[in-house]
Amino acid sequence: EAGVVQSPRYKIIEKKQPVAFWCNPISGHNTLYWYRQNLGQGPELLIRYENEEAVDDSQLPKDRFSAERLKGVDSTLKIQPAELGDSAVYLCASTTRGQGVTGELFFGEGSRLTVL
Amino acid sequence: DQQVKQNSPSLSVQEGRISILNCDYTNSMFDYFLWYKKYPAEGPTFLISISSIKDKNEDGRFTVFLNKSAKHLSLHIVPSQPGDSAVYFCAASGAGYNFNKFYFGSGTKLNVKP
Numbered sequence: 393e394a395g396v397v398q399s400p401r402y403k404i405i406e407k408k409q410p411v412a413f414w415c416n417p418i419s420g421h422n423t424l425y426w427y428r429q430n431l432g433q434g435p436e437l438l439i440r441y442e443n444e445e446a447v448d449d450s451q452l453p454k455d456r457f458s459a460e461r462l463k464g465v466d467s468t469l470k471i472q473p474a475e476l477g478d479s480a481v482y483l484c485a486s487t488t489r490g491q492g493v494t495g496e497l498f499f500g501e502g503s504r505l506t507v508l
Numbered sequence: 509d510q511q512v513k514q515n516s517p518s519l520s521v522q523e524g525r526i527s528i529l530n531c532d533y534t535n536s537m538f539d540y541f542l543w544y545k546k547y548p549a550e551g552p553t554f555l556i557s558i559s560s561i562k563d564k565n566e567d568g569r570f571t572v573f574l575n576k577s578a579k580h581l582s583l584h585i586v587p588s589q590p591g592d593s594a595v596y597f598c599a600a601s602g603a604g605y606n607f608n609k610f611y612f613g614s615g616t617k618l619n620v621k622p
Contacts, residue, residue, distance in 0.1 A: 497610060
């Protein structure tokens with residue numbers, strides 16, 4: 393079974409430039425998450441999708457961040473314009489409610505963003 | 509507000525000895541707890557979990573203990589191996605509609621010395 397796939401793995405941009413990250417969750421996983429992880433900290437939720445519906449985006453800085461999950465499968469996270477403080481690792485994760493009671497998240501390898 | 513806390517940023521242990529990683533939480537509605545392990549340049553990988561109806565769950569060398577009254581959980585690794593050197597995150601989720609919402613601690617970097 394393929395895991396959560398993210399791209400790009402690394403991205404270096406100058407501030408004020410746009411950037412986009414893509415995530416393909418594990419097949420059949422209806423819940424998808426975008427987390428941001430700053431250096432030395434744990435993952436912080438940006439947005440959570442149940443199928444194609446964003447059910448929790450309270451932590452998403454909506455003035456510059458946007459996300460979509462068309463057809464309830466792949467998802468894209470966009471930042472426009474990027475700021476220096478956006479430098480972080482952006483993690484995508486997925487899970488399925490039908491997975492017994494374990495409910496663990498499966499993470500991708502992350503996309504490391506550096507804003508210069 | 510940080511609802512899940514790992515107060516020890518790092519831990520160093522000799523190979524073969526026990527590693528104990530600690531985690532505290534503030535939200536009494538949390539009913540499911542997990543530990544994740546993260547190597548550099550990789551995403552976190554699931555290690556072990558525990559439901560609030562239990563106080564202990566064991567999987568090979570890894571045991572998680574839950575003390576609900578103290579809102580505290582710990583991960584025991586016995587015996588520790590150099591390959592266990594990684595950052596460990598604890599996470600928690602609540603009941604009801606938000607049972608798929610996970611809160612993470614800041615992580616503890618474990619170094620197992622040969």
